Amino acid sequence: MKIMIVEDEALLALELEAEVxxxxxxxxxxxxxxxxxIGIIDKEQPEFAFVDVHLVDGPSxxxxxxxxxxxxxxxVFVTGNLKRIPEDFVGAVxxxxxxxxxxxLQNALDYIGRRLRGDYGVRPPPSLVMAPARHNN
Known part of the structure; x- marks a missing residue:
């Protein structure tokens, strides 16, 4: 899977890259x-991304x-403060x-990879806080 990392703490980004x-x-x-x-998204077309809420330019x-x-x-968002995420998770898994x-992190990545391959029978690991279910009314 082609994965993008959006993280303003260089050490965390490097650790996450190594794990991925x-x-x-x-x-x-x-x-x-x-x-x-946004430049990387538009150029590289990742299949999945890890996104920190607070970046060098604020909560962008x-x-x-x-x-x-x-x-x-x-x-998925990767954050030290879940309260910063809007209630609807703005489309995040x-x-x-x-x-x-x-x-x-590995358990969450495994779960996400399986879901993206269509395995909907797998349960999310405790490390992954799931976004609220979306309803199409």
């Missing part, structure tokens, strides 16, 4: 700001999430709370 690659996926870009992230991860959702690209464990 160890799980057999490709990191197609890392961004620390809204504009940088929400805008990045909206941009991903508009393009039909699934993503869910969120992983910082600090996360590498095991928790």
């Amino acid at each position: 690659e160890a799980a057999g996926h490709d990191v197609v870009g890392q961004a620390m700001s809204r504009d940088e992230a 991860g929400i805008d990045v999430g909206r941009h991903l959702a508009e393009r039909g690209i699934p993503y 869910g969120a992983i709370e910082k600090p996360y464990t590498m095991n928790g």
Whole structure:
């Protein structure tokens, strides 16, 4: 899977990249700001993204999430404060709370990969806070 990382803390971004690659996926870009992230999304067309809510230019991860959702690209927020995420999760699959464990991250990545491949019988791991169900009324 082609994965993008939107994270303004360089060490966390590098750790996340190492975990993603160890799980057999490709990191197609890392961004620390809204504009940088949108440029990577439009150029690289990732299949999935990890998005921090608060970036170097403020809480612009929400805008990045909206941009991903508009393009039909699934993503999860990775944040130290779940209260910063809007109630509707702006189209995110869910969120992983910082600090996360590498095991928790791997479990979430495995779950997301299986869901994207159409396995809807798999249960989300405890490390992944799921977005509220969307209803089409």
